[in-house]
Amino acid sequence: MLVDESAVLIDESGSRPVCRINGAWTVGALRNRREQQRRARALQQVDGSAAWDLSGVTALDSVGALMLWRAWGNRLPEQATLPEATADVFAMLEQHPVENPPSVPRETFAGIRRVGDTVYTLSEHSRDLAVLLGQLLLDTGAFLRQPLRGPWREISAQIYHTGARALPITALVGFLIGVVLSYLSAQQLQLFGASVYIVDLLGISIVRELGPVLAAILVAGRSGSAITAQIGVMRVTQELDAMNVMGISHGQRLVLPRVVALCLAMPLVTLWTDVMALTGGMLVAAVNLDLSPMWFFLSLQDVIQPANFWIGMGKGVLFGALIALVACHFGLRVQPNTESLGQGTTASVVTSITAVILADAVCAVVFSEVGW
Amino acid sequence: MVSEPVIEVQGLRTAFGKHVVHDDLSLEVRRGEILTIVGGSGTGKTVLLRQILGLSRPAAGRIRVFGQSVLHGPAKSRYALRQRWGVLFQSGALFSALSVFDNVAVPLRELRTLPEALIRDVVLTRLSMVGLGAADANKAPSDLSGGMIKRVALARALALDPDLLFLDEPTAGLDPTRSDEFVQLIRRLHAQLGFTVVMVTHDLDTLFALSDRVAVLAEKKVIVCASVPEVLRFEHPFIHTFFLGERGRRAMEGTEFEGVV
Numbered sequence: 001m002l003v004d005e006s007a008v009l010i011d012e013s014g015s016r017p018v019c020r021i022n023g024a025w026t027v028g029a030l031r032n033r034r035e036q037q038r039r040a041r042a043l044q045q046v047d048g049s050a051a052w053d054l055s056g057v058t059a060l061d062s063v064g065a066l067m068l069w070r071a072w073g074n075r076l077p078e079q080a081t082l083p084e085a086t087a088d089v090f091a092m093l094e095q096h097p098v099e100n101p102p103s104v105p106r107e108t109f110a111g112i113r114r115v116g117d118t119v120y121t122l123s124e125h126s127r128d129l130a131v132l133l134g135q136l137l138l139d140t141g142a143f144l145r146q147p148l149r150g151p152w153r154e155i156s157a158q159i160y161h162t163g164a165r166a167l168p169i170t171a172l173v174g175f176l177i178g179v180v181l182s183y184l185s186a187q188q189l190q191l192f193g194a195s196v197y198i199v200d201l202l203g204i205s206i207v208r209e210l211g212p213v214l215a216a217i218l219v220a221g222r223s224g225s226a227i228t229a230q231i232g233v234m235r236v237t238q239e240l241d242a243m244n245v246m247g248i249s250h251g252q253r254l255v256l257p258r259v260v261a262l263c264l265a266m267p268l269v270t271l272w273t274d275v276m277a278l279t280g281g282m283l284v285a286a287v288n289l290d291l292s293p294m295w296f297f298l299s300l301q302d303v304i305q306p307a308n309f310w311i312g313m314g315k316g317v318l319f320g321a322l323i324a325l326v327a328c329h330f331g332l333r334v335q336p337n338t339e340s341l342g343q344g345t346t347a348s349v350v351t352s353i354t355a356v357i358l359a360d361a362v363c364a365v366v367f368s369e370v371g372w
Numbered sequence: 373m374v375s376e377p378v379i380e381v382q383g384l385r386t387a388f389g390k391h392v393v394h395d396d397l398s399l400e401v402r403r404g405e406i407l408t409i410v411g412g413s414g415t416g417k418t419v420l421l422r423q424i425l426g427l428s429r430p431a432a433g434r435i436r437v438f439g440q441s442v443l444h445g446p447a448k449s450r451y452a453l454r455q456r457w458g459v460l461f462q463s464g465a466l467f468s469a470l471s472v473f474d475n476v477a478v479p480l481r482e483l484r485t486l487p488e489a490l491i492r493d494v495v496l497t498r499l500s501m502v503g504l505g506a507a508d509a510n511k512a513p514s515d516l517s518g519g520m521i522k523r524v525a526l527a528r529a530l531a532l533d534p535d536l537l538f539l540d541e542p543t544a545g546l547d548p549t550r551s552d553e554f555v556q557l558i559r560r561l562h563a564q565l566g567f568t569v570v571m572v573t574h575d576l577d578t579l580f581a582l583s584d585r586v587a588v589l590a591e592k593k594v595i596v597c598a599s600v601p602e603v604l605r606f607e608h609p610f611i612h613t614f615f616l617g618e619r620g621r622r623a624m625e626g627t628e629f630e631g632v633v
């Protein structure tokens with residue numbers, strides 16, 4: 001169908017100019033940008049007093065009709081020849097005039113308001129966290145008084161998901177970090193002839209610092225996001241409301257099992273990461289420094305004070321609780337829409353990793369005199 | 373003149389594991405008609421709709437829409453097909469991150485060629501056609517009532533002037549007044565715009581008010597596909613319980629079909 005050249009034809013031979021509209025005026029025909037612009041330009045050139053003849057139109061839909069309608073100034077022109085089929089479309093447009101939506105008022109002090117909003121949001125977060133923590137303490141109390149009525153099934157499921165399923169990835173990362181650390185330190189220590197101290201270096205740094213932090217960061221990324229998304233989707237699908245109306249407390253069924261599970265699983269994952277990192281370090285020490293694995297293993301016992309080990313395990317428990325609490329907090333705050341779910345999950349992971357590193361720094365200061 | 377059918381389903385077979393839902397199912401939708409698909413729970417009405425839309429893949433069979441296979445053939449023509457139909461999902465499926473205006477504008481903006489001023493006019497006309505004022509245009513989908521969500525979803529489905537409109541339970545979740553209004557709206561738009569409608573519904577009032585033809589799914593196939601009076605006269609236990617039970621009789625009261633059976 002050749003419509004390109006003749007879609008808008010202006011005939012000025014008579015006393016009054018006549019504009020002939022031909023061809024297809026549909027989304028399909030107008031989706032070619034050039035064609036669309038050419039027609040728009042041609043329509044602009046038409047004299048205001050012109051008569052319109054639409055008998056050449058082969059197809060018309062509301063997009064094409066609106067384009068003509070706009071050129072006519074949102075009303076039918078005085079002199080127009082409309083075939084019956086097109087008249088219906090324009091009658092419909094006449095029935096539904098375009099109203100301007102009310103413009104959204106622009107704020108004058110948007111910047112100041114944003115500061116206020118941030119402060120308000122932060123205070124809301126801290127209040128919610130305090131409520132969550134208080135509720136958790138009450139739930140834990142109730143749980144300890146009547147342990148048989150506790151959510152054991154949920155706890156064991158969560159330990160499996162957050163602990164057991166995290167073993168492969170923590171093993172891989174822990175092992176590789178051990179290898180890297182050992183490899184780099186071996187070169188430096190060899191310079192001073194102090195190769196045997198690699199055991200001290202690796203032992204203390206991994207058991208006390210790296211193991212817990214590495215495990216916590218991995219678990220925060222893996223399980224923290226999962227917990228937030230899971231609880232968030234429960235909000236979207238109204239499952240949280242369903243629990244509310246059945247009198248099942250969110251604290252007891254959602255928060256408590258996750259916190260307890262992570263408090264139990266995190267020290268174990270930390271221990272596993274420690275073992276894997278030390279194994280990596282031991283292998284590199286054997287290859288690069290000729291230290292026999294047996295000797296490495298036996299001297300670890302002398303080097304690592306029990307206090308270091310317990311500090312590492314304690315950090316595991318603390319980090320586990322932090323990750324679970326932050327993840328549940330953000331999960332419960334999700335609004336029932338897709339954007340909020342994404343934002344909540346991101347915020348949850350970022351906040352829990354930051355919280356873990358903050359807590360680690362505090363621990364480093366508090367326990368600086370212990371374990372040497 | 374017998375025009376080419378808009379939708380042609382032939383020898384369709386659907387199975388989930390060993391559970392066969394459709395077996396050798398055939399269906400034809402004619403241009404300009406309103407066809408309603410009914411059937412008991414689990415007879416695969418929604419599955420059939422999803423297969424026609426190319427959202428799920430049948431185990432065997434041929435589905436052609438406007439003579440074009442929805443799952444096979446050149447990607448370009450399959451893509452073009454998607455601009456010739458509009459779908460009203462059961463729960464609206466509005467994009468929750470976008471405002472009402474932007475939701476309706478999505479299909480138009482996706483063409484990437486129409487000027488924004490024209491898009492604006494098209495969107496506002498569409499919103500006015502489904503009975504929404506300009507004041508609603510800036511609202512977020514989460515601020516809308518169930519009836520308004522359906523209206524916005526209908527405006528979005530109609531944005532590109534589709535030749536074919538799919539309605540999945542269009543009146544589910546609306547109160548009777550809203551539901552009647554929505555039926556009127558669809559009927560008016562159908563008369564104005566002349567599209568073909570394929571509708572899945574449980575609601576007998578909607579069915580009697582809108583359908584030109586009814587396809588009844590039972591025994592894994594379409595047992596009958598005909599006008600309402602013919603379907604009512606068709607002898608089958610499902611039709612008997614579905615249409616001629618107490619609810620069916622009540623829905624038929626006052627319609628042109630009262631006293632057909």
